[in-house]
Amino acid sequence: MRPAQLDLARYTVRLDAETDFSGWRDAARRLALNKVRPDDISWHVEPGSNQTDLPDVPAGVQLVVPRDFVEHAEIAFCYSDPGRFAFLYRLLWRLRTEPKLLSIASDPDIRRLETMEKAVRRDIHKMRAFVRFRKIGDGDEERYVAWFEPDHFIVERNSAFFVRRFTGMRWTILTPHASADWDGDRLAIGPGAVKGDAPAQDDTEALWRTYFESIFNPARLKVKAMQKEMPKKYWRNLPEASLIPDLIAGADKAAKDMIARMPTTPAPYHARLQAKHWPKNEPAEALEDQAANTISELREAAKGCRRCPLWRDATQTVFGEGPDGAKVIFVGEQPGDQEDLAGKPFVGPAGKVFDAILDDAEVDRQKVYVTNAVKHFKFEPRGKRRIHSKPNAGEVQACRWWIDKEFELIKPNLAVALGATAALSLLGKAIPVTKMRGQVIEREDGLRVFITIHPSFILRIQEPADKEAERQRFLQDMKQVKRLMAA
Numbered sequence: 012m013r014p015a016q017l018d019l020a021r022y023t024v025r026l027d028a029e030t031d032f033s034g035w036r037d038a039a040r041r042l043a044l045n046k047v048r049p050d051d052i053s054w055h056v057e058p059g060s061n062q063t064d065l066p067d068v069p070a071g072v073q074l075v076v077p078r079d080f081v082e083h084a085e086i087a088f089c090y091s092d093p094g095r096f097a098f099l100y101r102l103l104w105r106l107r108t109e110p111k112l113l114s115i116a117s118d119p120d121i122r123r124l125e126t127m128e129k130a131v132r133r134d135i136h137k138m139r140a141f142v143r144f145r146k147i148g149d150g151d152e153e154r155y156v157a158w159f160e161p162d163h164f165i166v167e168r169n170s171a172f173f174v175r176r177f178t179g180m181r182w183t184i185l186t187p188h189a190s191a192d193w194d195g196d197r198l199a200i201g202p203g204a205v206k207g208d209a210p211a212q213d214d215t216e217a218l219w220r221t222y223f224e225s226i227f228n229p230a231r232l233k234v235k236a237m238q239k240e241m242p243k244k245y246w247r248n249l250p251e252a253s254l255i256p257d258l259i260a261g262a263d264k265a266a267k268d269m270i271a272r273m274p275t276t277p278a279p280y281h282a283r284l285q286a287k288h289w290p291k292n293e294p295a296e297a298l299e300d301q302a303a304n305t306i307s308e309l310r311e312a313a314k315g316c317r318r319c320p321l322w323r324d325a326t327q328t329v330f331g332e333g334p335d336g337a338k339v340i341f342v343g344e345q346p347g348d349q350e351d352l353a354g355k356p357f358v359g360p361a362g363k364v365f366d367a368i369l370d371d372a373e374v375d376r377q378k379v380y381v382t383n384a385v386k387h388f389k390f391e392p393r394g395k396r397r398i399h400s401k402p403n404a405g406e407v408q409a410c411r412w413w414i415d416k417e418f419e420l421i422k423p424n425l426a427v428a429l430g431a432t433a434a435l436s437l438l439g440k441a442i443p444v445t446k447m448r449g450q451v452i453e454r455e456d457g458l459r460v461f462i463t464i465h466p467s468f469i470l471r472i473q474e475p476a477d478k479e480a481e482r483q484r485f486l487q488d489m490k491q492v493k494r495l496m497a498a
């Protein structure tokens with residue numbers, strides 16, 4: 012080995028292959044430890060050069076680079092730009108004095124590194140999606156060959172995936188830069204090939220075409236997105252691609268035919284439920300004339316409730332549940348998403364917390380009546396989700412008609428207001444729940460109202476210790492409710 016030439020010396024590094032990362036790594040280590048500046052090196056690919064003229068690693072020194080760098084560099088090394096060897100060395104050079112460099116997303120070199128990695132990863136993904144094997148030979152001679160044209164030097168990096176996926180097959184993937192061959196036992200990376208080296212057609216092609224045709228949904232065709240996922244350059248090697256132009260051309264008509272074949276959309280579920288229970292679209296006041304002498308009759312009447320506009324978007328009325336003669340009525344705010352679908356109060360996440368704590372307090376949910384201040388789910392649509400929205404004072408007031416009837420028929424000796432909306436409904440005025448929590452307020456009609464928080468408050472606490480503390484406080488409240496029920 013030649014003695015180290017320092018600083019101004021000019022070095023030529025000859026790598027064994029476009030993908031010779033270990034050769035690059037070894038050269039970069041020697042050069043960086045000998046403080047050879049990036050501008051003093053030129054990088055080339057020269058197969059079989061067996062280079063011996065790079066400086067030795069000086070004794071007693073070590074090159075320290077962040078572990079991440081090697082991972083990033085290995086991927087970016089596949090990027091098909093001849094400047095990548097010098098670029099990665101420049102990064103290595105900078106890392107010696109800027110150890111946090113990799114985390115500076117605004118740095119132009121880091122942005123370039125990210126772009127390179129992204130392109131390589133995308134290419135890897137495309138190869139996994141679009142390699143199509145063609146069968147050659149039969150019996151012992153059977154093997155599968157594919158032709159693929161990646162943008163970057165990814166064959167070596169991607170081969171392990173194909174070995175895992177097609178372990179039981181003998182296959183070869185040919186690309187212009189390299190080929191990968193799996194004989195069922197051993198993977199060999201060989202030289203590049205030309206398209207003509209791969210067979211043109213086989214029986215599996217018809218299968219691919221049939222499959223593609225059957226999964227193609229004309230109504231969901233987004234040509235741009237499809238071309239992004241399946242860029243045109245890959246089409247020529249995909250058996251099913253011959254169908255694409257015709258399928259796209261006919262998509263408009265096919266979508267129209269599909270719509271014409273579709274059954275008429277039924278009325279939304281809630282509209283059907285409402286129509287069943289309120290067929291004549293009577294005014295809300297008509298309800299007051301309906302004599303409901305039992306909770307079940309009241310529940311039936313409430314199915315058609317239109318006392319406020321919330322019925323329009325909700326699925327159904329969620330009425331109270333529990334025995335007619337319950338000693339206590341728990342009042343929540345309004346049904347949530349799951350309650351709206353199930354038609355039952357407190358069955359969703361807040362309901363689960365509530366149930367568990369009632370259980371711990373040895374209050375049997377089967378023996379208590381559980382209802383809500385507002386009986387329809389109020390929400391804001393956000394994408395496909397329905398986000399809970401707090402009912403306003405008018406909606407609470409409109410629903411008092413129902414809750415008063417529930418109290419009239421059940422005659423409990425205690426009411427539990429779970430949160431501010433319930434307290435507003437039961438007491439007719441807003442009260443500070445956190446301040447008055449644990450207190451009993453006696454109404455003019457003699458009903459005792461116990462004030463506590465809504466169980467969803469516990470759900471919203473992130474910090475585990477705080478969550479547990481709040482759960483314990485709610486448990487104490489429920490134990491007090493149990494004592495009050497007996498009084």
Ligand code: URA
Nearest residue numbers: 343344345346356357
């Ligand atoms: N929150 C409520 O207030 N009531 C329910 O029924 C469910 C969640």
